[in-house]
Amino acid sequence: MGFLAPLLSTETSLSVAHVLAGGLVLVSFMMLYQDRLSSVINVLALHSAVLGFAVGWQAIIQNAPELYITAGLALGFKAIVIPLALHRMVEKLGIHRQVEAVGGISLTMLAGIGLVALSMVVMLRTAAHADALAREDVALALSVILLGMLMMVTRRNAVSQIAGFMSLENGLILAAAGAQGMPLVVEISVAFSILIAFIVIGVFLFRIRERFDTVDSTTLDAFRGEMQ
Amino acid sequence: MTPVILFCALAWFALGGIGMLWGRRDVTRVVVYGGTLAVAGIALLAAFFQLGLGDAPVPTLVLPLGLPWLGMNFHLDDLAAVFLIITNLGAAAASLYAIGYGRHEHEPWRILPFYPVFIAAMNLVIVAADAYDFLVFWELMSLASWALVMAHHNQQETRRAGVTYLLMADAGTLALLLAFGLLAGAHGHYDFAAMQAAHPSPAVGAVVMVLVLIGAGSKAGLVPLHVWLPRAHPAAPSQVSALMSGVMTKVAIYAFIRIVFDLAGPVAWWWGLVVLIAGGVTAVLGVLYALMEDDIKTILAYSTIENVGLIFVGLGLALAFKADGMVVAAALALTAALFHALNHMLFKSTLFFGAGAIQHATGTRDLSKLGGLIRRMQISAVPMLIAAMAIAALPPLNGFASEWLLLQAILLSPALPQFGLKLAVPAVGALVALSAAFAAACFVRFFGIAYLGRPRSGAAAAAHETDVFSRGAMIGLAALCIAAGVLPGLVVDLLAPVTQSLLGAHVPSQRGLSWLTIIPVSASRSSYDPLLIFIFIAVSGSLAALALHRFGSRVIRRAPFWGCGFRGLEEASAPDRAIGTQYSPSGLAQPIRRVFASVVFRARDDVVFRARDDEMMPASGRPVPTSFVSRWIDPAWGLFYTPMVALIGQIADRANRLQFLSIRRYLGFVFAALVALLAWNALWG
Structure with missing residues (x-):
């Protein structure tokens, strides 16, 4: 699709990249208030798809063919395979109808807004000389990372924590793709580490389930006898 | 001359390797100690040569080791040369002593690998010219000496001493690390030349001074940081005790002088006050401890604390004078401190050698079991007596010369403008005089109980003279005590370039004065003629002895003596019973203990x-x-260490809860830390 590049002015292409990055932040917010596991997984699929498009767009405007591989990985693997596997897992565990008690949606959303503002301010301070759009891109990527962490911290269910972790990793890839050319090796190794984390956590989930009949990670604390 | 010192250090490391590989063979002892002696002699000559070179600038030697952008910087200026002389003279004497004394060591392979490394580390600390090197070799010095202290690790007391020493050494290094961090500033200029060029703000300089006082003071034994010293120094083998007390404390004093006088920028007047008070209190408390103690090596360790206090009084005075621009007076005080550092190395090493000889000859270090050794150790008793007289500051020996110079500097204090100093310096002067008097009492007790009277135990009665190497080392150092005492002008002139480079002034040259008089300030103020005093004492003593023997009665009369109320002692047929009625060490110290120690030491x-x-x-x-x-x-334990240990225990208990949180909480902590750092960056970054 490199043929598109000459058709677009630099300004337009950068704004499209900006819109896609902003979309990723928006989807992160969507994830924050999902209280059903199946919808969390669906939003995660959407999140990865938006990332795929964003990286693909970066590949076009940077004329960097290796980024297509990253985009393909994101679209095929993260947007389709992993969500499907997670759905299967959730059904197997029999918790797909489960409603997760997410304490204080509005508070979480407010915290999320605060995090986005924080990352904007940080980037404004630390990268004052950089180009405004590039700076915004990095700021958006940073807010996706922070929102992923917020997701991991606020949820009790291990599946939702996986979803938060995956969205955090998406933020990392967005930041890396925005920077001119991340080596493919790095990208592949990141992808593999995610895969391994996914497998480990998946196996772990079933083990937890086998023992405690639930995937609520607080039972682990009770088991350790260290509930505060 | 810097490369010579580095080659010497390499040679010492090689000797350490020899000690490690063949430590079990008897010949290795001679090789290691003899080699260390030879190398120390070379380093000593190099240091003298450097001091004799005069004002020629010395290039800094940079080796491509250590930190990549810094390298290893070495520099040998006049201050370093003086301390190299002290270090290598002490090292040479200790090695000579150890050639003979080391024969009695049961497990020499625990000592031989570390002994040369310890000496090399002390030399390298002195020539290091950047903070990284300095701290690396400082830590090497601590660890090597710790290993030497732990040589007799099968004794419970030694193990406790080792733990205390390790903790205090690391706390001291931490303080020095922080001080260097402050001096290096935000850009991290760790070489000393850059630190000298950068002028730290007064606040930074003050914090650095306090940190160095803690860091170097804990190694030197300032009260209340002294608690490890009377445990660790006696626990080591005697040649190592002599090195630790005589030399390693001097390296700590070198660190203080190097950082505070050379690197920390302009001096505020209250620095002098803090150091003066710390030194005065240390001097008096140290010698009081020594007076109450019965273990001969522990007595010597406590006496080290006293002498370190005196040296710090000199340094504090020099700081106070320097802050007020009275550079000549500052030079006098610094000269007195350096002179006393040299003297302390001389007589304290001799005393530790003698204590080691006593320990080997009698199998005990308990003063109350000794007595009458002067008849059984006739030769080594002489250098011991000279060293004891020198440390008790009797003229014409070297201890008197340096303490006299110190008091001359104290007498210049009325010219100081600050009221606090005007009041404090005479008070500290009184403390110095008191500690000198106590030191005299302490060493009368030490020498009198151990060498005079009658043996208080069978072991003391069966004592034997020590070997020829040990005697040689003791006699050599004692001769230097007399030489430095009779010719103090030479030493004062030797120290002049140091004060010239640190303070920009020096004590007037003593060369060419008739009768080897020393006149530190001006002839109208004060002068001291050690040679005349020496001749007077020698002549009058000989005349008195002659008169007594010539004209006094030579008839030996045996008569019953009063037996303190015991019956049977009057009979000359039961002389052994009389031994128990001799003065005991506790009895001799009792008046001073009751008057001065019943409150502070309970x-x-x-x-x-x-x-x-x-x-x-x-x-x-x-x-x-x-x-x-x-x-x-020891009030330091109750006042400082017990509460500190309790506080650390409490904090550890609180922090222990952090080990048992849920994964989500840990994630939360990471998240909160990240957000807090980002917020910090956003608001103040």
């Missing part, structure tokens, strides 16, 4: 009757075995 004397526990006093006329118990405590 010294208590008890008489315990062994007949029945409930019996306080036996009925009159009924003999009951009794013993005398003297108890005292």
